[in-house]
Amino acid sequence: MPKYPENLLRQPPAAAVAVLGDTLLDAARSARARLEEGDDEEALHDFRVALRRLRSVLRAFRSHLQDFISRNLRRQLRDLQRATNPARDAEVQAAWVHARLKQLTRGQRVGARWFLARLEEHRDRAYDAALQAIDADFERLARRVVKRLGSAAGSRDVAGPQSTFAGALTELIRDHAAALQGRLSTIRSPSDEAEVHATRISGKRLRYLLELVANGIAAADRAVVELKGLQTVLGELHDVQVVAREFAAAAEVAAAEHARRLHELERVGGSDDREVRAARRRNATPGMLALARFDHQVQQELFDRFAAEWGSGFPGTFRRELDEVLKVLAEHSAPPVEVERKYLLSRLPATIQSAKSAEIEQGWLPGRQLQERLRRIYGPDGDRYYRTVKVGSGVSRIEIEEEASATVFEHLWPLTEGRRLRKRRYYVPDGELTWEIDEFLDRELVLAEVELPSAAISVTPPTWLASVVLKDVTGESEYLNVNLAK
Numbered sequence: 132m133p134k135y136p137e138n139l140l141r142q143p144p145a146a147a148v149a150v151l152g153d154t155l156l157d158a159a160r161s162a163r164a165r166l167e168e169g170d171d172e173e174a175l176h177d178f179r180v181a182l183r184r185l186r187s188v189l190r191a192f193r194s195h196l197q198d199f200i201s202r203n204l205r206r207q208l209r210d211l212q213r214a215t216n217p218a219r220d221a222e223v224q225a226a227w228v229h230a231r232l233k234q235l236t237r238g239q240r241v242g243a244r245w246f247l248a249r250l251e252e253h254r255d256r257a258y259d260a261a262l263q264a265i266d267a268d269f270e271r272l273a274r275r276v277v278k279r280l281g282s283a284a285g286s287r288d289v290a291g292p293q294s295t296f297a298g299a300l301t302e303l304i305r306d307h308a309a310a311l312q313g314r315l316s317t318i319r320s321p322s323d324e325a326e327v328h329a330t331r332i333s334g335k336r337l338r339y340l341l342e343l344v345a346n347g348i349a350a351a352d353r354a355v356v357e358l359k360g361l362q363t364v365l366g367e368l369h370d371v372q373v374v375a376r377e378f379a380a381a382a383e384v385a386a387a388e389h390a391r392r393l394h395e396l397e398r399v400g401g402s403d404d405r406e407v408r409a410a411r412r413r414n415a416t417p418g419m420l421a422l423a424r425f426d427h428q429v430q431q432e433l434f435d436r437f438a439a440e441w442g443s444g445f446p447g448t449f450r451r452e453l454d455e456v457l458k459v460l461a462e463h464s465a466p467p468v469e470v471e472r473k474y475l476l477s478r479l480p481a482t483i484q485s486a487k488s489a490e491i492e493q494g495w496l497p498g499r500q501l502q503e504r505l506r507r508i509y510g511p512d513g514d515r516y517y518r519t520v521k522v523g524s525g526v527s528r529i530e531i532e533e534e535a536s537a538t539v540f541e542h543l544w545p546l547t548e549g550r551r552l553r554k555r556r557y558y559v560p561d562g563e564l565t566w567e568i569d570e571f572l573d574r575e576l577v578l579a580e581v582e583l584p585s586a587a588i589s590v591t592p593p594t595w596l597a598s599v600v601l602k603d604v605t606g607e608s609e610y611l612n613v614n615l616a617k
Contacts (some may be wrong), residue, residue: 132342132345132355133154133155133157133158133181133184134154134346135151135154135342135343135344135346136150136154137346137347139151139296139343140295140296140297140300140344140460140463141295141296141297141463142295142296142533143284143294143295143296143520144192144195144294144295144296144299145192145195145196145199145280145283145284146284146296146533147296148188148189148192148195148196148280148283148284148296149280149281149283149284151188151343152185152188152189152276152277152280153277153280155181155182155184155185155188156181156185156273156276156277158177158181158184159178159181159182159185159269159273160273161177162174162175162177162178162181163178163265163269165177166178166262166265175215175218175219175222175258175261176219178215178265179212179215179219182208182211182212183212183335183339184339184342185208185276186205186208186209186212187335187336187339187340188339188343189205189208189276190205190336191303191307191336191339191340192299192303193205195294195299196279196280196283197283199279199280199282199283200276200279200280200283201279204272204275204276204279207268207272208272208276211264211265211268211269211272214260214261214264214265215261215264215265217253217257217260217261218254218257218258218260218261220257220370220373221250221251221253221254221257222254222258223370224250224370224373224374224377225247225250225251225254227370227371227374228243228246228247228250228374228422229247231243231422231425232244232247234425235418235421235422236421238417238418239417239418239421239422240418241417241418242416242417242418242419242420242421242422243418243419243421243422244418245418246418246419246422250377281539295463295464297460297461297463297464298460298464300340300343300344300460301457301460301461301464303340304337304340304341304453304456304457304460305457307333307336307337307340308337308445308453310333310337311330311333311334311337312444312445314326314329314330314333314334315330315441315442315444315445316444317329317330318330318434318437318442320434321368321372321430321431321433321434322372322430324369324372327365327368327369327372328369330365331362331365331366331369334358334361334362334365335358335362337358338355338358338359338362341354341355341358341456342355344456344459344460348455348456348459348460350451350452350453350455350456350459351452351456353448353452354449354452354453354456357446357448357449357452358449360440361437361440361441364433364436364437364440365437367429367433368430368433368434368437371426371429371430371433372430374426375423375426375427375430470582470583470584470588471580471581471582471583471605472580472581472583472590472603472605473578473579473580473603473604473605473607473610474578474579474580474592474596474600474601474602474603474604474605475577475578475600475601475602475604475610476568476577476578476579476596476599476600476601477577477599477600477601478577478599479557479568479570479577479599480568480595480596480598480599482595483557483559483568483595486557486558486559486568487557487558488555488556488557488558489508489509489510489555489556489558490508490509490553490554490555490556490572491506491507491508491509491553491554491555491556492506492507492509492551492552492553493505493506493507493551493552493553493554493612493616494544494547494548494550494551494552494616495547495550495551495613495616496543496546496547497546502520502613503518503519503520504517504518504519504520504612504613505517505518505535505540505543505544505547506518506519507540514537515534516534516535516536516537516539516540517532517533517534517535518532518533518535518539518543519532520532549617550613550616550617551616551617552571552573552612552615552616552617553571553572553573554569554570554571554572554573555569555570555572556568556569556570557569557570559595561593564581564582564583564590565581565582566579566580566581566593566596567579567580567581567582571615573617574615576615577599578604578610579592579596579600
């Protein structure tokens with residue numbers, strides 16, 4: 132499982148999904164590099180899983196991405212994954228048959244080995260086809276996904292400022308859990324192949340959502356473990372159901388080949404009895420029938436296991452873990468609130484000349500309802516870049532902020548032309564608070580701000596500041612940075 136960033140919960144959904152997309156594409160690229168080395172048996176599996184996780188995230192959050200990730204792009208990702216399915220299926224089937232060889236008689240192993248050779252040949256061809264599809268399409272699709280997710284994250288029209296990743300994830304987990312609960316009751320016998328497959332996919336989608344927060348929420352980690360158990364039993368049941376179909380098709384081929392060999396011996400003539408008996412012993416049918424019996428037995432055992440653990444719905448432990456996850460997410464669903472007071476100063480306080488400071492450049496992107504700010508901070512350790520949306524006025528305002536890359540900043544900065552400002556900010560600790568004194572570099576203006584733990588806390592300017600305070604301008608629109616920009 133990839134190590135997902137832990138600071139996503141309060142970000143806007145589209146911005147969080149963009150980060151997740153990068154993480155999952157990095158995992159897919161890493162697996163692809165191992166595929167090219169040719170000696171890593173898990174590389175194709177890991178590539179498929181990374182691609183499947185990416186598709187699951189894009190599908191789940193599609194309403195938060197609007198049209199930035201088109202249905203056609205999701206379809207192309209699906210087609211690429213499907214191109215790897217035959218190789219994976221043949222690999223699993225070959226491993227299943229190989230594991231049964233010791234349980235067969237000498238005569239039955241003739242048919243098992245014949246079937247195994249057939250599967251391995253099919254696997255090798257399918258593996259080559261999968262590599263060709265990956266080489267042809269993956270990097271092109273990856274670049275498109277990164278570009279479109281970047282556009283979605285930068286759009287102010289994708290989601291309102293009250294929407295957070297935690298809030299969106301809460302709704303999705305509830306919806307996917309309800310879907311899985313409904314699916315569980317549809318599996319009534321070992322032969323319900325379509326129902327087993329649909330339930331396994333439903334459980335996998337819920338698991339992928341919980342994995343996004345499993346690093347930070349212990350209950351999510353435990354729930355993922357339980358869902359892996361469900362997926363294991365349903366995955367193995369699905370695999371033996373698929374193998375059963377292969378038996379039926381291969382048995383006809385085996386019988387035809389055996390009859391053809393005997394016919395050739397009779398047609399050619401001159402064959403002695405030993406040669407005929409040897410040809411008859413090479414009959415694959417008994418082995419195929421034995422494998423079919425094992426398959427039927429395994430199907431029943433797996434179904435019984437599923438029925439005992441999940442047949443009546445969610446186990447109690449899983450319900451409790453799910454409730455705990457939703458409770459923790461609810462605590463992070465509300466956007467962070469900035470609580471601050473602002474004062475107009477007559478000049479810089481004399482005592483702050485030795486205070487730590489940084490030069491700041493800010494600009495605002497076009498928009499009527501949402502005001503998104505770009506900020507570059509010139510610091511001693513290098514430049515840092517931020518994107519921020521603030522909503523509201525007065526002492527308390529909703530604030531959503533994320534750090535951005537230099538590339539994103541340089542791409543968006545030209546859009547702020549005509550709505551910019553520059554200032555030097557001084558940071559002055561005072562007890563448990565830190566006062567920020569802004570000296571504007573493009574006009575005669577000095578402001579002081581202090582961020583408070585809550586709106587219920589009152590504050591009085593300290594002595595070193597009080598002598599230069601002209602008035603409290605908290606909530607006055609003319610002193611908002613967005614209105615000062617020009």
